[in-house]
Amino acid sequence: MPDKAEGFSDAGRGLTSEGHRQRLRNRFVQAGADGLADYELLELLLFRSIPRRDTKPIAKRLVTRFGSFAEVLSAPAPRLLEVEGVGPGVVQDLKLVHAAVQRFARGQVAKKPVLSSWNEVIDYCRAAMAFADREQFKILFLDKKNALIADEVQQTGTVDHTPVYPREIVKRALELSASAIILVHNHPSGDPTPSRADIQMTRQIIDIAAPLGITIHDHIIVGRQGHASFRALKLMD
The missing domain is CATH 1.10.150.20 (5' to 3' exonuclease, C-terminal subdomain)
Incomplete structure (x- = not known):
C-alpha cells in the first residue's frame, strides 16, 4: 500500500x-x-x-x-x-x-585477484562511497594471491575529516592474516585530489606495515568528480 x-x-x-x-x-x-x-x-x-x-x-x-x-x-x-x-x-x-548495486560491484571484485580487475575495484569503491555525505575510510584486505579476504569500513567521520589510526589498520591486517591492503576513502566535496594530511597519513601506514611484511598496494580517493590513485600519482614511491 x-x-x-x-x-x-x-x-x-x-x-x-x-x-x-x-x-x-x-x-x-x-x-x-x-x-x-x-x-x-x-x-x-x-x-x-x-x-x-x-x-x-x-x-x-x-x-x-x-x-x-x-x-x-x-x-x-x-x-x-x-x-x-x-x-x-x-x-x-x-x-x-x-x-x-553495491552487492553486485563487490561480487565482481571478489571473483578474481584484485590487481587484475582494477576497473572493477574502482567501480566498487565509487558505488559504495563516492556520493556519501560524510567521509568514510574503508580497507580492502588481500591474501597472498591478492584475492579479497575482507572489506571493512574502519571509520566514518564528518563532511571533511575521518579519524584514521594507522596502528589499528595494521593490527586488523595481522588479525586477518592479510598480506596486502588497499586504502580507500571518499571526499564528499566531490574533488578526489589528495590533501597533504592524506599523503602524510598514507606514509605513516606504509612505515608501520612494511616491517611486518604487509604491502600497501594503493590508496584510492573517490568523489563525485572521479577518483585519485596514490600509486598512479606516484605519491607512494
Missing part, C-alpha cells in the same frame, strides 16, 4: 497514464539505461513504489535536489524524505537498489 505521503487521490493529482508508463518501459527495453535521462530511470523505479501517481515530478525533484541518479540512491534517508512526494516506501526501494 502506498505510504501516506504518496497516497494521493487520482483526482487533480496529474495521474500518469498507463500509456506513458508503457512507452517509458518500451524505451528502456529498446535502448537500455543509456537511452534514458536520470530522472526517467528514476521514474521507472518509482512506478513500482508509487503505482497510481505521476512519478515524473517526483523524479525530477529528486535529481534536482541531489544531482544525479547515483546521488539519489546514495542520499541519506532523512534527506530523501524531505523531498515532496517521497515517503518511507520510496526510500526503502531506493536503498534496496543501492544495496543491490
Whole structure:
C-alpha cells in the first residue's frame, strides 16, 4: 500500500497514464539505461513504489535536489524524505537498489585477484562511497594471491575529516592474516585530489606495515568528480 505521503487521490493529482508508463518501459527495453535521462530511470523505479501517481515530478525533484541518479540512491534517508512526494516506501526501494548495486560491484571484485580487475575495484569503491555525505575510510584486505579476504569500513567521520589510526589498520591486517591492503576513502566535496594530511597519513601506514611484511598496494580517493590513485600519482614511491 502506498505510504501516506504518496497516497494521493487520482483526482487533480496529474495521474500518469498507463500509456506513458508503457512507452517509458518500451524505451528502456529498446535502448537500455543509456537511452534514458536520470530522472526517467528514476521514474521507472518509482512506478513500482508509487503505482497510481505521476512519478515524473517526483523524479525530477529528486535529481534536482541531489544531482544525479547515483546521488539519489546514495542520499541519506532523512534527506530523501524531505523531498515532496517521497515517503518511507520510496526510500526503502531506493536503498534496496543501492544495496543491490553495491552487492553486485563487490561480487565482481571478489571473483578474481584484485590487481587484475582494477576497473572493477574502482567501480566498487565509487558505488559504495563516492556520493556519501560524510567521509568514510574503508580497507580492502588481500591474501597472498591478492584475492579479497575482507572489506571493512574502519571509520566514518564528518563532511571533511575521518579519524584514521594507522596502528589499528595494521593490527586488523595481522588479525586477518592479510598480506596486502588497499586504502580507500571518499571526499564528499566531490574533488578526489589528495590533501597533504592524506599523503602524510598514507606514509605513516606504509612505515608501520612494511616491517611486518604487509604491502600497501594503493590508496584510492573517490568523489563525485572521479577518483585519485596514490600509486598512479606516484605519491607512494
